[in-house]
Amino acid sequence: MSRYKEIATDIEKDIISKKYTYQLPEQFDLAKKYNTSRVTIVHALKILAQKNLIKTIKGHGTFICAKSIPDVFLNSGASENDGFTQHVNGSAEITSHIVSFNIRKPNQKEVKALNIDINDDVYDIIRQRILNNQPAKLEYTIMPVKLIPGITEDVLHKSIYSYIKNTLKLQIGKDDRIITADKSDAYDMQYLDCNSDDPVLCVHQKAYLVDGTPFEISEFRNRYDRGALTVNGSKS
Structure with missing residues (x-):
């Protein structure tokens, strides 16, 4: 080499x-x-x-660099797309491991996608989802701090969406999602135990409150052999 x-x-x-x-x-x-x-x-x-x-x-x-945002998210609005949720057969234990949790200034793409100011702070979150003691999914999430204040590691170990709805009393609306296939990158090999030639199913998401305000851009990277993605008609 x-x-x-x-x-x-x-x-x-x-x-x-x-x-x-x-x-x-x-x-x-x-x-x-x-x-x-x-x-x-x-x-x-x-x-x-x-x-x-x-x-x-x-x-x-x-x-x-943080994870890149698909360009289609820069000017898109809320859509009528059905949601996707990961499911597993039978009883399963799903836990979260926080790989990285930081507050930083946004880059230009994040400013545009989230409709925020360059001087605003954003959460930069990477979480690993573990299914029956085996890594199954890697989640990259960017959220504006001023819109979703108070996120802590305790919140990240549970559910951000439950915190938004139950603690902040905000109503979550629709989202835009793009599903793609990708090859494993260095993070997938590190945190999903992927080989360099393993395929990964990627879900790129931009989520909105009910008033149309974007509050999240994210990428979910799923191992091809653990769990599945199915369509459902309502937001969970």
Whole structure:
């Protein structure tokens, strides 16, 4: 394997393990760490950028990216689409593990999708759903803090939607969903025990309150062999 590919793989592991959560070290420092040239580091970072794991901003540095939002969500409104819920056969124990929970400033796509200001805060949440002690689903969620205040780790271990309805007394409306198939990425291999060639079923969602205000953009990545997705006519 080429040296820059080895370095890219190592940096990717550090991102997954949360050694780097916001920004990578300067290219000079990475070159020093890996005892290589800055050119090799640039090639390694290009690989990570192609995977949408990082973004380099000239004059500011290299930043860790959140999950991308499908462009169709940027201008879409509430729709009449049926919902999808994951189900399992028989009795099953489903628990949640919080992979990451941060409050940060939104990027431009999130500002547009959630109709918020660039200076507003958003929750950046990654949760792992565990089915009968086996990882089954990975959930990436972005929500505006000012609209959905008070989310804590305790809420995340239970149900965000129940918290919104029962504690905040907000009425949840319809949502837009796009379902796609994807290959496993580094997070899937880490948190869903996927192999590099395993397929993953992806559900991209934008959810609204009853007044049409968007309050969530998310991506759910499901293992192909644990649980299933079925259509239902009402929002759960």
